[in-house]
Amino acid sequence: MARYALRRIVEAIPVFLGVVLVVFLLYSVVPGDPARLLAGQRGDPETIARIRADWGLDRPLHEQFFSFVWSAIRFDLGRSYRNNMDVLDAILLRVPATLELVVASLLLGGVVGISVGIISAVRQNTFLDYLAMTGAVIGISAPTFWIGLLLILVFALKLGWIPGMGYGDGRWIYLVLPAVTLATRPMALLARITRSAMLETIRQDYIRTARAKGLSEWAVTVKHALRNALIPVVTILGTETAAMLGGVVVTETVFAWPGLGRLFVEALTFRDYPIIRGQVLFLATVFIVANLIVDLSYALFDPRIRYE
Amino acid sequence: MLRRTTRLLLALALVAAMSGFAAAQAPKYGGIWYDALPSNPPHLDPVFSTDTTSAEVEYQIFETLLEYAPDGTLQPLLAESYEVSEDGLTFTFHLRRGVHFHATTEGGTPTANGGREVTAHDWVWTFNYITDPKTNSPRAYFVDMIKGYEEYRNGEADHLAGVRALDDYTLQIEITYPFAPFVQVLAYNTFSVLPREDVEKWGTADFNFHPVGTGPFKFEEWRQDDVIRLSRNENYWMKDEDGNQLPYLDGIEFRIIPGGGATEWAEYQLGNIYATRVDDPYYRQVTAGKETEIRPGVRTVETQHGVFWEGPQPGVYYYGFNVEKITDKRVRQALNYAINREALINLVINGRALPATGILPPSIPGFNPDLEGYTYNPAKARELLAEAGYGPDNPLELTLQYNTDPGHQRIAEAIQAQLKAVGVNLSLREVEWGTHLDTTERGEVPFFRLGWVADYLDADNFLYVLLHSDNIGPEGNYSRFNNPTFDMLTKAARLSTDEEERIRLYREAEKIAVEEAPWLFIYFYTDHNLVKPFVRNYDLPAFGQYSNKFRNVWLDL
Numbered sequence: 051m052a053r054y055a056l057r058r059i060v061e062a063i064p065v066f067l068g069v070v071l072v073v074f075l076l077y078s079v080v081p082g083d084p085a086r087l088l089a090g091q092r093g094d095p096e097t098i099a100r101i102r103a104d105w106g107l108d109r110p111l112h113e114q115f116f117s118f119v120w121s122a123i124r125f126d127l128g129r130s131y132r133n134n135m136d137v138l139d140a141i142l143l144r145v146p147a148t149l150e151l152v153v154a155s156l157l158l159g160g161v162v163g164i165s166v167g168i169i170s171a172v173r174q175n176t177f178l179d180y181l182a183m184t185g186a187v188i189g190i191s192a193p194t195f196w197i198g199l200l201l202i203l204v205f206a207l208k209l210g211w212i213p214g215m216g217y218g219d220g221r222w223i224y225l226v227l228p229a230v231t232l233a234t235r236p237m238a239l240l241a242r243i244t245r246s247a248m249l250e251t252i253r254q255d256y257i258r259t260a261r262a263k264g265l266s267e268w269a270v271t272v273k274h275a276l277r278n279a280l281i282p283v284v285t286i287l288g289t290e291t292a293a294m295l296g297g298v299v300v301t302e303t304v305f306a307w308p309g310l311g312r313l314f315v316e317a318l319t320f321r322d323y324p325i326i327r328g329q330v331l332f333l334a335t336v337f338i339v340a341n342l343i344v345d346l347s348y349a350l351f352d353p354r355i356r357y358e
Numbered sequence: 359m360l361r362r363t364t365r366l367l368l369a370l371a372l373v374a375a376m377s378g379f380a381a382a383q384a385p386k387y388g389g390i391w392y393d394a395l396p397s398n399p400p401h402l403d404p405v406f407s408t409d410t411t412s413a414e415v416e417y418q419i420f421e422t423l424l425e426y427a428p429d430g431t432l433q434p435l436l437a438e439s440y441e442v443s444e445d446g447l448t449f450t451f452h453l454r455r456g457v458h459f460h461a462t463t464e465g466g467t468p469t470a471n472g473g474r475e476v477t478a479h480d481w482v483w484t485f486n487y488i489t490d491p492k493t494n495s496p497r498a499y500f501v502d503m504i505k506g507y508e509e510y511r512n513g514e515a516d517h518l519a520g521v522r523a524l525d526d527y528t529l530q531i532e533i534t535y536p537f538a539p540f541v542q543v544l545a546y547n548t549f550s551v552l553p554r555e556d557v558e559k560w561g562t563a564d565f566n567f568h569p570v571g572t573g574p575f576k577f578e579e580w581r582q583d584d585v586i587r588l589s590r591n592e593n594y595w596m597k598d599e600d601g602n603q604l605p606y607l608d609g610i611e612f613r614i615i616p617g618g619g620a621t622e623w624a625e626y627q628l629g630n631i632y633a634t635r636v637d638d639p640y641y642r643q644v645t646a647g648k649e650t651e652i653r654p655g656v657r658t659v660e661t662q663h664g665v666f667w668e669g670p671q672p673g674v675y676y677y678g679f680n681v682e683k684i685t686d687k688r689v690r691q692a693l694n695y696a697i698n699r700e701a702l703i704n705l706v707i708n709g710r711a712l713p714a715t716g717i718l719p720p721s722i723p724g725f726n727p728d729l730e731g732y733t734y735n736p737a738k739a740r741e742l743l744a745e746a747g748y749g750p751d752n753p754l755e756l757t758l759q760y761n762t763d764p765g766h767q768r769i770a771e772a773i774q775a776q777l778k779a780v781g782v783n784l785s786l787r788e789v790e791w792g793t794h795l796d797t798t799e800r801g802e803v804p805f806f807r808l809g810w811v812a813d814y815l816d817a818d819n820f821l822y823v824l825l826h827s828d829n830i831g832p833e834g835n836y837s838r839f840n841n842p843t844f845d846m847l848t849k850a851a852r853l854s855t856d857e858e859e860r861i862r863l864y865r866e867a868e869k870i871a872v873e874e875a876p877w878l879f880i881y882f883y884t885d886h887n888l889v890k891p892f893v894r895n896y897d898l899p900a901f902g903q904y905s906n907k908f909r910n911v912w913l914d915l
Contacts, residue, residue, distance in 0.1 A: 082792020090408035091795065091810070092823060092834045094499035096511070101494055133400040134563040143582050199620065207624045214628070215621050216613060217584045306615050308583035315616075316398060316583075321792050 051349075055342060062338045067119070069334045073327055074115050083107070084131045084321035105131060118327065127331070128324035132317070137328035140313065147217060148309030151301070152294050154229035159236035160287060166237075167244025167283075171252065172271060182241060189238025194297055198231040198304035215306040228305040232297050236290040243286050247279035254278075280351045288344030292337050385598065385894065387606050389913040392631045394615045394622050398583045403566040404547045405488050405495045410811075410904040413547050415612060417907050418588055419460075420550035420571035423451055423481075423529075424541060425907075429653055430672075430721050430815050430900035432545060436476065436572065437529070446536035446855040451529040453478055457595045459553040460576045469570050470555035473593060476572055478523035484552045485521040485531075486510075493562060497548040500813070503540065505532040536853045538860060542814035574605040574909035586612040596909060606912035626888065627663070632913075633889045633896075635903065636666070638765075641708045644888050655720060656898055664890045667898040672721045673811035673883035674714055674820070677758060677773070678837040681876050683804040689754065690875035692742035694732035696780040697773055701734075703881055706772045707765070711881035716872045717820050719882040721900060723857075724817035724864040731872055731879060739780045750781060757785045760807035761794040769880070770807065799832045808836060811883065815900065817864040822848045825871055837876040844870045 085101040086093055102108050106117065121128060127137035166186070170179045205227060206214025218224030251257065252275050260270045295310070302311035310329065317325035348355045395414060401407035404416045423437040434440075437451040453476070461473025489498045491511050501507065506519025520532040533540060543549070556570040569577045574596070575588035588610040596604045613630070615622045619637050626634035636644050645668075647661040656669035679690050699713035715731030718724055748754040758773075760766045767788065774784045789797070798806045812819050823834040826848050830838050844867050851863035872879070885902035892914045899905040 080793075082790070082796050084792075086795060086799075086832065087792050088408070089496045089832075091808070092813075093496070093832045094502075095832060097494065097496050097499055098832065100491065101496070104494055129563065134406075134566055140582070147584075202621065202624060207627065210628065213630075214624055215615060217581070219581075303616050304621070306584075306613070306621065308581060308614075312398075312583045312616065319791070320400070 051346065055346065058338075058342050058345075065338065066331065066334055069330055070119065070122075070327060071115065073330050074111065074118075077321075077323055077326070078111050082321050084323060087321055088131060122331065127328040130317075130322055130325050132320045132322045132325070137324045140325060141310065141328055141332050144308060144310045144313050147307060148295075148298055148302070148311065150220075150225060151228055151232060151298060151307060151309060152291065154225055155232040155236065155294060156287070156291060158229055159233040159240060159290070162233070163237040163240025164244045164283065166241040168248055168271065168276065170241065170245040171248035174249065179245075183245070186238040186241045189234045190242075192234065194231060194235065194300040195304050197234050198227070198301060201227045201231055202304070217306075217308050228301050228307050231304070232294060232301045235297065236287070236294065239286060239290060240283060244279065244283050247282045248275055251275045251279045277351055281348060284344055284347055284351065288340055291340050295333055295336065383894070383914070385602065385606050385912045386914060387912070388608050389606075389915060391607050391610045391908050391911060391913070393610065393612050393633055394625065394631045395586070395612045396622075397616055398614050399586075401566055402569040402577065402580065402586075404550045405493065405497075405552070406566065407547070408496050410902075414904045414906070415586055415588075416547050416550070416569075417573070417905060418575040418610060418909075419569050419573045419577055420547065420552075421457075421573050422545050422547065422550050424545045426545055426815065426900050426905075428656075428897040428899050432542060432815075435545075436551060440541065442541075442855070446538070447533055449531045449533075449540065450524070451481075451531070453481075453527040453529060454595065455527060457572050458593050459556075459572055460570050460591055461593060463570055463576050464568065464578055469553065470559040471553035471570065472555075474553075476551055477526040478529040479526070480551050480554065481529045482521050482523050483554050484550075486518050487552065487554075487557065488548065489518050495548065497546070500543050500546060500548065503533040503535060503537045505534050507534075536855055538852065538855055538857075539814055539816035539818045542816050546813055574907070575607075575610055578609070583614055585614065588612075594909070598910070605909040607908060610908060629890070632893055633887050633903070636886060636888050638708055641710065652897075660891075661888075664888050665893070665896070666886065666888045667896070667903075668710070668884055668886040669898045670712065670719060670721045671811060671883040671885040671902040672719050672815055672900065673809060674717060674719055675711070675769075675809045675880045675883060676714065676807075677878035677880065678798075678806050678808055679876055679878070680801055680804045680806070680836075680838055681840070681874075682801060682838050684756075686746045687874060688742040688746040689748075690878075691732070692739040692746070692780070693777065693782065693878050694875050695735040695742065696739035696782065697776045697878065697880070698734040699879075699881060702769065702772050702776070706768050707881075710884055710886070712884065714879040714881050716868050716879060717824070717877070718817055718864070718868060719812075719820075722812065722815055722817055722820065724861045724868075726865045726868060729865075729868065729872065732875075736780050743780065743782070748781070754782045755785070756782060756805055757787050758805045758807065759787045759789060759794060759798070759803045761791045762788050766807055773878075773880075795832075798836050801831075801838055806836065809883070812901070817860070817868075818848070818852055821864055821867050821871070822852055825876065839871070839874070839876040841870060841874060844874075 085098050085107060088101060089098050106114055125138060129136055130140055166182045170182045173179050202214040205212045212226050213224050214227065216224060257270060257275055260274045298309055298311035299315055302309045303315060313325060314329050395411050397411055399412040399415055401412040402415055404420050407413060407416060421436050423435060424432050425435040427433045436454055436457055438454045440449055440451045442449055457476045458473050459471045459476060460469055463469050487493055488495050489507060489510060504518060504520040506515055509515035510518045522530045524530050550571060553570050557565050560568050567580060574591050574594045576591050578587040578589045580586045590605055590608050594604055598604055615625060622634050623637060623640055625631050644661050644663050644666045645659055647659045650658045652658055659666040684690060703709055703711045703713060716729045743754060758770055760770055770786050774786060777784045797803050810824060823829055825835055825839045825844065827840040827845050829835040847863045847867035851860045854860050887898060887903040889896050894912050894914050895910040
């Protein structure tokens with residue numbers, strides 16, 4: 051298993067390089083000079099030229115690329131064009147807020163989604179099942195920003211129960227609405243996947259055997275059926291965690307949540323290349339690690355899976 | 359000289375009168391001012407900021423030699439008075455005594471300067487630091503007329519020769535050619551005095567995150583994308599007219615609410631912020647109530663949501679023609695006749711602007727109230743188009759490029775419809791800001807949206823910057839307008855120190871620009887702010903709400 055993990059990490063290196071290269075090439079063809087943007091609508095050409103030289107933007111692209119890669123190896127991601135902050139600092143500053151949000155949403159989405167899926171499968175074609183699945187379709191289809199605004203409107207503005215925006219210095223109540231918003235999609239998706247996986251497993255022979263030997267319905271459902279049904283569910287959980295990092299962009303903007311998503315949006319608007327590259331690299335790491343964890347966790351659910 | 363003194367006195371009297379207005383009640387100390395910022399400001403270091411969000415916070419922490427009163431007159435701040443030599447080249451500033459840098463910051467940590475008094479030597483150091491090529495301030499060139507600027511920038515000199523301390527409280531600045539708006543430029547927030555020890559302690563990059571100045575509020579905390587907290591400067595030099603120490607507030611909390619709009623409005627209604635900008639959907643709700651005129655053009659409305667302030671902002675919204683591509687003046691004029699500005703303003707933006715008759719907005723000295731500009735005249739528009747060779751069989755096809763924004767889109771669609779009525783087919787092209795600036799300044803775009811809000815309240819900042827041929831391209835003249843008479847007039851006005859003569863020259867130049875129509879003149883900006891009813895001593899500043907200073911504000915809670 052350790053060898054497998056190591057091999058996967060080594061395999062990730064070309065992926066990293068590829069990602070950085072793509073970001074570099076993308077930005078070399080997009081018009082809009084960051085030095086120019088920094089100078090404002092009325093910019094002095096001499097100052098703009100000095101800023102460009104300072105940032106190395108006047109050097110050929112391949113030089114910029116290799117100098118970035120070389121620095122990145124030494125954990126130096128450069129400084130933000132926009133406010134001169136060290137890129138790694140800027141990212142790490144935002145990690146706690148995003149991590150809180152993603153973990154809360156994953157827990158919420160996972161627990162609620164999987165439970166609803168199990169109940170739907172066990173109570174297939176009942177009112178409860180229809181209700182849950184209708185909810186799931188709405189949850190998958192509704193755009194995140196819309197859910198967010200709706201929640202603010204109802205719970206913050208009309209009812210005044212929960213704060214509608216901001217980080218509130220980390221108080222948990224501020225986390226409620228953004229977490230629910232971000233959890234909606236994975237929750238709905240997990241409910242549907244769990245339901246169909248469970249339905250398939252429940253019909254298997256070994257489940258009939260389990261029932262036949264007189265196990266309780268709880269033991270049959272949770273110990274025997276669920277464990278097997280969880281493989282597709284874990285896969286979805288993995289990809290959804292990655293997708294959530296996209297979802298945080300919208301959620302964090304709607305709720306003024308000071309995380310990575312906000313940083314990314316602002317960096318894009320201001321052509322803050324160092325921040326964009328740094329974040330892409332950071333996200334690529336998260337994706338690769340998340341996928342690795344998902345792949346390694348299969349063995350926990352299905353002892354037949356071996357890593358050789 | 360006499361005129362300038364009179365103006366300063368008048369400004370002081372006006373400020374005193376306005377403070378007297380609310381003085382019926384003794385001011386209360388304490389409380390936090392909760393406000394919103396539309397984005398995480400890139401800079402709290404004024405040397406590097408070029409945007410209004412950064413300025414909004416910097417105005418509380420830092421101070422300049424002179425500042426603008428809410429009515430737009432220049433008034434003393436850290437300079438008590440100043441004199442200009444006969445030739446208009448030497449400015450002598452008599453500095454206020456007893457002004458100290460912040461002694462503590464960020465939770466009571468002592469600053470590197472230790473709270474020492476500001477002297478003329480600090481100003482000399484600050485000007486050298488801002489214009490130092492190694493510092494790379496994007497606004498250094500605002501003072502490129504200071505003697506020795508070029509030599510210092512290109513490394514021939516090791517300091518800026520034109521800035522000198524005559525003694526601890528006298529600062530002298532020498533410029534190379536008469537430049538009447540020079541003192542106005544010094545009110546721009548980049549030119550705030552900085553404590554050398556703290557700048558050197560943190561270094562140029564990190565001073566941004568640990569700003570120290572002389573202003574009424576000290577920096578406490580900046581949680582990126584979340585909140586900026588400032589606390590009361592207990593050693594602030596200014597007192598109110600009764601001798602009470604300013605500021606009244608214990609602190610300021612700027613909450614960063616991206617995009618403003620619905621979220622900011624909700625936060626205001628919940629009482630989590632005390633002031634807000636009002637988006638179009640809510641505008642009608644906050645403009646019904648008892649109206650009071652505070653001064654010409656500025657009004658308040660007492661509404662159920664609070665006190666709504668509205669006044670002119672020194673800015674103009676226009677569509678520029680690239681005159682090298684749209685060469686026929688008749689076409690440019692025709693488009694100007696074809697749009698109904700009043701209808702556009704009323705129907706699309708709830709009446710919150712003034713029709714643009716020319717380039718200079720009403721709050722800029724030199725604004726010409728008699729300038730008629732272009733009025734809605736579709737018949738005349740068609741006639742001019744016909745003369746230029748366009749008609750029903752050969753309609754004028756034009757593409758407007760604007761930067762992504764729902765507000766710009768609504769206006770563009772309205773103008774598209776109005777132009778359609780005179781037979782012009784306008785297509786719309788939306789691009790994001792960086793691309794828009796890039797392509798427009800390179801002269802690739804024939805017709806483009808832009809706006810301009812003054813850096814300083816002088817016609818030079820509009821006519822010279824936006825239309826003089828020296829500034830074609832990124833320096834401001836995106837229309838690539840090039841008219842020798844106009845150039846001559848605006849240059850002459852720039853160099854003259856006779857205020858009346860300057861205004862005469864600017865009016866003449868503006869007439870030429872209106873006749874030549876390098877722009878589709880659309881509207882002059884107004885600005886507004888809705889504040890809670892318990893807020894006292896609030897005023898809408900001349901540059902708009904972003905330039906608020908909260909040193910006099912108190913809360914009647």
